[in-house]
Amino acid sequence: MATTLLLQMSPIGMVVALILAFRRPPVQAALIGVALVLLLWGLGVAAPLSRAVALAIATDTGVLFLSTAGVIVPGLAFVILVEKQGAPQAIGAWVKELGWPPAAQVIFIVLGLAPLLEAMTGFGVSLIATVPLLMGLFSRQLGLRIALSGMVIMPWGTLGLATLIGALLAAQPSEVLASHSALISAPVFLVLAAIALWLAGIRTLGPWLALFVVTALFVAVLYMTSRWTGPEIAGVMAGLAVSCVGLVFSFLNTRRLVAWPGAAWPYLALLAIIVALRGLFLATGWDGYWEINGDSVAWKPLASPGVALALVALMMSIRQREQAELHVKFPWSQLFARAKRPVATILFFLLMSQIMVKAGFLLQAQQGLQSLTGIALGPMVAAIAGIAGYVTGSNVGGNTLIMPSIAGLETTQGPWLAAMVNSAAGHGALGSLSILSLITGLAAASREEEHSLIRFAFGLVVLSIVIVAAAGSILLYMS
Numbered sequence: 001m002a003t004t005l006l007l008q009m010s011p012i013g014m015v016v017a018l019i020l021a022f023r024r025p026p027v028q029a030a031l032i033g034v035a036l037v038l039l040l041w042g043l044g045v046a047a048p049l050s051r052a053v054a055l056a057i058a059t060d061t062g063v064l065f066l067s068t069a070g071v072i073v074p075g076l077a078f079v080i081l082v083e084k085q086g087a088p089q090a091i092g093a094w095v096k097e098l099g100w101p102p103a104a105q106v107i108f109i110v111l112g113l114a115p116l117l118e119a120m121t122g123f124g125v126s127l128i129a130t131v132p133l134l135m136g137l138f139s140r141q142l143g144l145r146i147a148l149s150g151m152v153i154m155p156w157g158t159l160g161l162a163t164l165i166g167a168l169l170a171a172q173p174s175e176v177l178a179s180h181s182a183l184i185s186a187p188v189f190l191v192l193a194a195i196a197l198w199l200a201g202i203r204t205l206g207p208w209l210a211l212f213v214v215t216a217l218f219v220a221v222l223y224m225t226s227r228w229t230g231p232e233i234a235g236v237m238a239g240l241a242v243s244c245v246g247l248v249f250s251f252l253n254t255r256r257l258v259a260w261p262g263a264a265w266p267y268l269a270l271l272a273i274i275v276a277l278r279g280l281f282l283a284t285g286w287d288g289y290w291e292i293n294g295d296s297v298a299w300k301p302l303a304s305p306g307v308a309l310a311l312v313a314l315m316m317s318i319r320q321r322e323q324a325e326l327h328v329k330f331p332w333s334q335l336f337a338r339a340k341r342p343v344a345t346i347l348f349f350l351l352m353s354q355i356m357v358k359a360g361f362l363l364q365a366q367q368g369l370q371s372l373t374g375i376a377l378g379p380m381v382a383a384i385a386g387i388a389g390y391v392t393g394s395n396v397g398g399n400t401l402i403m404p405s406i407a408g409l410e411t412t413q414g415p416w417l418a419a420m421v422n423s424a425a426g427h428g429a430l431g432s433l434s435i436l437s438l439i440t441g442l443a444a445a446s447r448e449e450e451h452s453l454i455r456f457a458f459g460l461v462v463l464s465i466v467i468v469a470a471a472g473s474i475l476l477y478m479s
Helices: 002-020 026-042 053-085 087-096 102-121 125-137 140-149 155-168 174-199 207-228 234-256 261-283 305-323 332-358 363-371 376-393 393-406 414-429 431-441 449-479
Strands: none
Touching: 002 026, 002 102, 002 174, 002 332, 002 363, 002 376, 026 102, 026 207, 026 332, 053 087, 053 102, 053 155, 053 261, 053 305, 053 376, 053 431, 087 102, 087 125, 087 155, 087 261, 102 125, 102 140, 102 155, 102 174, 102 234, 102 261, 125 140, 140 174, 140 261, 140 332, 140 431, 140 449, 155 174, 155 393, 155 414, 174 207, 174 414, 174 449, 207 234, 234 261, 332 363, 376 414, 376 449, 393 414, 431 449
8 A cells, every 4th residue: 555655646756856856847847747647547556547537637637727828828928028118127216216214115025015016927027126126225145035035925926826726726715715825824924024124134123013013914905805806816905005005104204205117007007907807707797707617627717817917918018019119029939938838837737636636646645644633734734735836936836736635635624724735835936946046047146145045045935834834733723
């Protein structure tokens, strides 16, 4: 039995080893994982080969892939166009004009600006604005570390994409998964923001009291929006709430308003369209008129966050073409170059997970989890999911690998366990090598700086997983 379990779980172990030990790109590791799980299935390690099971795997993988790629591709198109017109840099310059003391700047960036930008676009876009800004406010090393500490909103990044996919895989309503995750992640938000404030050299009492108040506001808005409307706009509204409080504070101190930079209008347009579409769908239910069904999952394309991203990307493309007064084509080649790797990686991870679920690879692992006591189950789930998020470099990837195992457990605590996976995978991904490569690239970091940042990021990941395990276990016990 132990040998069978090891063979059945070996594809996940192979993926982890290839990425961590052999330093292979996640897309290669995922492809090898698919090949291994197909080989094992053919050799009879799991359930017998079946045409019906193969069809169910293909249809559910296709639906999940469409729901993911339908956000990633327009999201990257939006990113390319805002980078082209210098919107993130304009936002960084705008923050400098607000005239805040260092403590207020750190709190505003870590719990306001960075979560707002990351929730709207994902892909580490917030770093494009925050890394140069923080390096100008503090030393290089401190600026890089504070910027990394600001990557707290991961489970709600890219308009809640990871949480939406996690909800499909866990067979949970997205509102339930998002609101439960908000409670589990709340201590992580506070601790990471506190680390950023400490790194900035803030030791006086007033800013620390302000940090507690702002964190409470952030968590309250995130939880309530997640519960009422789902994860799509929850991260946006939480970051926006903190940002608005910060702007009021700035006005009271300086008695002047600093206008939002014109180059950053796409962010305002995206926010307006997200809120308008969400309100329209809640009022009319039109988002349910078109539904693509798989074997056990379904996707509503009209409700996808990719719709808002695509509309704003189209608006930007038209405006940039008009301003250039030339026939400027959309950079399709650049979009393809940036999208092919993450899209292919997610496709292979989804395919691997669906084969493992539907071909019975996870049954013994689920039985093993089922046998754990409540005290041991929560930390085990958090540790595995956090490692999966760190290894894959993606909250979606972490959820894809681990969430199906949780979905099959016979327990009334399923929503809390699924939320632990979602939170741990997200906070594990914040310190992943893909995020670090973006930070070091933006800062043109030296090899020594890169190694130092890798160690710091891994420490944040471990700390976040421990906090998720503790918070989730307490909530499991109380439920």
